[in-house]
Amino acid sequence: MITEALVLSAMIFVLGTFGVLVRRNAIIMFLCIELQLNAVNLAFIAFSRLMGIDGQVFVFFVMTVAAAEAAVGLAIIISVFRHYKTVNVDNFKLLRW
Amino acid sequence: MYNALGVSVQGGQATVETASQFQPFFPGLIILLPLIGFLINGALALRHAQASASAVRLGGELDLGDHLPPTHTLPSYVAPGVMLVAFLIASVNFARMFSVELHDPHVIEYWTWIATGAFTVKAAIQLDQLSILMTMIVTGVGFLIHVFSVGYMRDDAGYPRYFSYLNLFIFFMLVLVMGASYPLMFVGWEGVGLCSYLLIGFWFSDREKSDAGKKAFIVNRIGDFGFLIAMFLLFGMFGTLDFVPLFSQAANLEYGSGLVTAVTLFLFLGAAGKSAQIPLYVWLPDAMAGPTPVSALIHAATMVTAGVYLVVRSSVLYALSPIASATVAGVGVLTALFAATIALKQNDIKKVLAYSTVSQLGYMFVGVGVGAYATGIFHLMTHAFFKALLFLGAGAVIHSMHHSLHRTNNHQDPQDMRNMGGLRAFMPITWGTMWVATFAISGIWPFAGFFSKDEIIWQTAAFGGAAKAPYPMLYQVYWVIALVAAILTAFYMTRMMVMTFHGASRTGVEEVKHLHESPPVMWIPLIALAFFSVVAGWINVPEALRETFIGLGPLTSEWLHHWLEPITEQAHHIQELNLGEVAEQAPFGGGEVTWALVSTTLALVTVLASFQFLRRRNVKVAAEDTELSGFSKVLYNKWYVDEIYDRLIVQPLIKSSRFCWKVIDARVIDGVVNGVGWTARALGFVVSMFQTGTVNMYAFVLTIGALIILGVSVF
Numbered sequence: 001m002i003t004e005a006l007v008l009s010a011m012i013f014v015l016g017t018f019g020v021l022v023r024r025n026a027i028i029m030f031l032c033i034e035l036q037l038n039a040v041n042l043a044f045i046a047f048s049r050l051m052g053i054d055g056q057v058f059v060f061f062v063m064t065v066a067a068a069e070a071a072v073g074l075a076i077i078i079s080v081f082r083h084y085k086t087v088n089v090d091n092f093k094l095l096r097w
Numbered sequence: 098m099y100n101a102l103g104v105s106v107q108g109g110q111a112t113v114e115t116a117s118q119f120q121p122f123f124p125g126l127i128i129l130l131p132l133i134g135f136l137i138n139g140a141l142a143l144r145h146a147q148a149s150a151s152a153v154r155l156g157g158e159l160d161l162g163d164h165l166p167p168t169h170t171l172p173s174y175v176a177p178g179v180m181l182v183a184f185l186i187a188s189v190n191f192a193r194m195f196s197v198e199l200h201d202p203h204v205i206e207y208w209t210w211i212a213t214g215a216f217t218v219k220a221a222i223q224l225d226q227l228s229i230l231m232t233m234i235v236t237g238v239g240f241l242i243h244v245f246s247v248g249y250m251r252d253d254a255g256y257p258r259y260f261s262y263l264n265l266f267i268f269f270m271l272v273l274v275m276g277a278s279y280p281l282m283f284v285g286w287e288g289v290g291l292c293s294y295l296l297i298g299f300w301f302s303d304r305e306k307s308d309a310g311k312k313a314f315i316v317n318r319i320g321d322f323g324f325l326i327a328m329f330l331l332f333g334m335f336g337t338l339d340f341v342p343l344f345s346q347a348a349n350l351e352y353g354s355g356l357v358t359a360v361t362l363f364l365f366l367g368a369a370g371k372s373a374q375i376p377l378y379v380w381l382p383d384a385m386a387g388p389t390p391v392s393a394l395i396h397a398a399t400m401v402t403a404g405v406y407l408v409v410r411s412s413v414l415y416a417l418s419p420i421a422s423a424t425v426a427g428v429g430v431l432t433a434l435f436a437a438t439i440a441l442k443q444n445d446i447k448k449v450l451a452y453s454t455v456s457q458l459g460y461m462f463v464g465v466g467v468g469a470y471a472t473g474i475f476h477l478m479t480h481a482f483f484k485a486l487l488f489l490g491a492g493a494v495i496h497s498m499h500h501s502l503h504r505t506n507n508h509q510d511p512q513d514m515r516n517m518g519g520l521r522a523f524m525p526i527t528w529g530t531m532w533v534a535t536f537a538i539s540g541i542w543p544f545a546g547f548f549s550k551d552e553i554i555w556q557t558a559a560f561g562g563a564a565k566a567p568y569p570m571l572y573q574v575y576w577v578i579a580l581v582a583a584i585l586t587a588f589y590m591t592r593m594m595v596m597t598f599h600g601a602s603r604t605g606v607e608e609v610k611h612l613h614e615s616p617p618v619m620w621i622p623l624i625a626l627a628f629f630s631v632v633a634g635w636i637n638v639p640e641a642l643r644e645t646f647i648g649l650g651p652l653t654s655e656w657l658h659h660w661l662e663p664i665t666e667q668a669h670h671i672q673e674l675n676l677g678e679v680a681e682q683a684p685f686g687g688g689e690v691t692w693a694l695v696s697t698t699l700a701l702v703t704v705l706a707s708f709q710f711l712r713r714r715n716v717k718v719a720a721e722d723t724e725l726s727g728f729s730k731v732l733y734n735k736w737y738v739d740e741i742y743d744r745l746i747v748q749p750l751i752k753s754s755r756f757c758w759k760v761i762d763a764r765v766i767d768g769v770v771n772g773v774g775w776t777a778r779a780l781g782f783v784v785s786m787f788q789t790g791t792v793n794m795y796a797f798v799l800t801i802g803a804l805i806i807l808g809v810s811v812f
Contacts, residue, residue, distance in 0.1 A: 017800060020793075026792075029796075089793065090791065093790030096790040
């Protein structure tokens with residue numbers, strides 16, 4: 001039972017990571033990060049079956065932080081879009097050395 | 098143990114009694130008064146500096162005119178006044194000490210100056226036979242020189258500044274001689290060095306004069322290094338630097354041990370610096386750049402004798418080390434001869450006296466080097482009188498010459514004896530008193546120098562003849578050199594007197610009209626010093642002389658020896674224990690009386706013969722004088738010692754400093770510092786290349802990093 005849950009979690013996580021690395025659309029990358037977070041949440045839930053309630057508590061924290069992050073992240077993406085009329089991250093190279 | 102009256106005193110009990118009987122009379126005030134004088138004169142000097150600065154700002158110069166401002170009249174009373182009161186207080190203390198026959202030193206503690214763990218130094222003064230004698234000399238001669246300065250410096254713009262320095266000097270000199278421990282003595286030691294520097298460079302706008310001040314200061318630092326090392330060693334050996342406990346412990350040391358020799362040699366390095374002995378004498382002739390009364394006070398009578406005082410103060414240690422004592426005497430006798438040869442060919446009146454001082458200081462070191470500590474102090478005292486007199490006399494001559502050359506707009510050197518001659522007619526008092534001093538320094542009976550110098554020479558012979566004397570041959574050589582140097586002394590002093598006061602005038606027809614005798618404020622100190630130059634020797638008439646010649650009357654013989662016995666008895670005890678009694682006979686030619694007669698006759702004959710010879714000689718004025726050749730030129734150029742030092746020490750030092758600056762500092766150290774900065778910037782530049790702005794790349798690197806950490810933590 002736990003093996004399956006962890007394999008699923010790992011698959012989702014790799015999928016998310018892959019998405020972050022290869023996609024250029026900021027919204028997609030953002031969604032992929034959410035995917036990674038939820039993969040981790042899944043792993044926490046799975047382990048909490050074996051090791052007690054702590055994992056589930058942690059999941060709540062992750063969700064709270066993810067919500068906050070979504071609010072801030074989406075706000076940034078919207079204001080960047082208003083400026084550039086695009087959300088392709090290849091265009092956002094102004095802040096460099 | 099005998100006191101001065103010849104009454105036997107029973108050891109400890111009696112001394113406790115006498116110590117309690119001695120009532121010091123405001124001894125702290127002796128030190129404090131010159132300090133107060135310094136503060137008052139210093140305040141006046143600052144006020145005067147403000148006044149002249151504002152005058153310059155307004156586009157003119159401060160004109161003193163005939164009505165001198167208070168900044169120029171007050172110091173005339175304050176500076177000699179504090180000296181007179183200090184001298185009187187010192188005299189009262191001396192009289193009280195004399196009447197109660199003090200044995201143990203009387204130490205008065207004021208406060209704790211340094212308290213760090215095992216090391217404590219108290220601000221304390223020590224009243225004993227030596228310190229009170231030195232205090233009397235410093236304040237007494239100092240007072241006379243202050244009075245002379247009132248006349249000599251009258252027209253100088255820096256008048257209040259001059260007296261503030263002079264008072265400060267006396268303050269430090271008194272700390273030096275009255276301090277009850279080595280560190281306190283060192284405070285005075287450094288302080289007088291500072292004042293010497295300030296006064297040599299008194300006319301600091303003249304580059305040469307300020308350089309002379311720096312030279313004195315730097316050469317003295319070399320000696321101070323020795324003094325410091327010696328203090329560290331002493332503290333390591335005894336755990337204290339206070340005189341009383343230190344010397345009582347020192348008597349238990351092993352005779353001739355290496356540590357004592359090291360301490361005493363390091364102390365002597367300090368003494369050689371301060372008292373201008375070979376190899377550190379070079380600063381003293383240059384110190385003549387200062388005003389002449391300063392040369393009299395600091396560079397003849399008081400400060401330069403501090404080294405002799407140091408050796409006598411540490412006599413217990415020196416008595417324990419035959420090697421160090423032989424070194425002291427050897428350096429002294431070589432200096433006496435060497436400086437005397439240079440003095441033979443100098444034309445600057447002050448240079449002659451400067452080398453003469455170096456030579457006489459050499460004699461003092463011979464005295465203390467052969468264990469005759471009281472005799473060393475005796476010569477110190479008589480020398481303070483006659484050398485101060487000679488310098489003040491020279492000052493009067495220079496003063497007069499300067500005025501006459503100044504009035505006639507002649508730019509000749511007022512100190513060059515080739516421009517003088519025949520001054521006797523214009524300055525009879527100066528002439529007479531300076532002849533007294535010349536007889537005294539030459540060692541002619543009955544003047545003061547005879548008793549002191551002759552005794553040093555005799556003690557050298559006697560010490561070499563002691564039963565178990567170390568290196569007896571060496572002391573015989575010393576003795577012969579000392580005799581030769583004494584004859585040279587008589588010669589160069591006569592030469593100076595003849596060139597200055599006798600023969601035809603070479604000053605110039607117009608200039609001669611302006612030559613004059615000094616005002617009374619200047620010649621009264623000369624008379625006073627001349628009086629002491631005659632009588633001061635009689636306080637210490639050797640026993641043998643007194644027995645041989647009837648008519649010395651009720652005078653006590655060897656009074657000074659008895660007076661200083663509490664200071665020197667420990668050293669003499671050590672010496673007698675290890676070396677045996679000193680000899681009664683010289684290596685050849687009889688005993689003390691014979692040699693006293695021989696040396697005074699030699700001196701008198703030299704003076705008379707050279708007077709007759711030199712008087713007929715035709716001296717050319719400085720402007721027309723031809724250059725010397727051969728050995729005379731070597732002597733005139735002071736054996737080229739300054740040039741040799743320049744080659745061997747100064748130039749290599751400058752070169753190595755330049756190397757340190759241009760290569761070590763500018764290249765290596767700056768290179769390392771700049772290199773570190775440059776490397777950091779270069780690395781930063783390389784690393785900053787990773788900031789591409791591509792978010793995916795960041796994510797990729799982040800992932801790779803996470804994988805690496807994961808990999809490391811798993812495997």
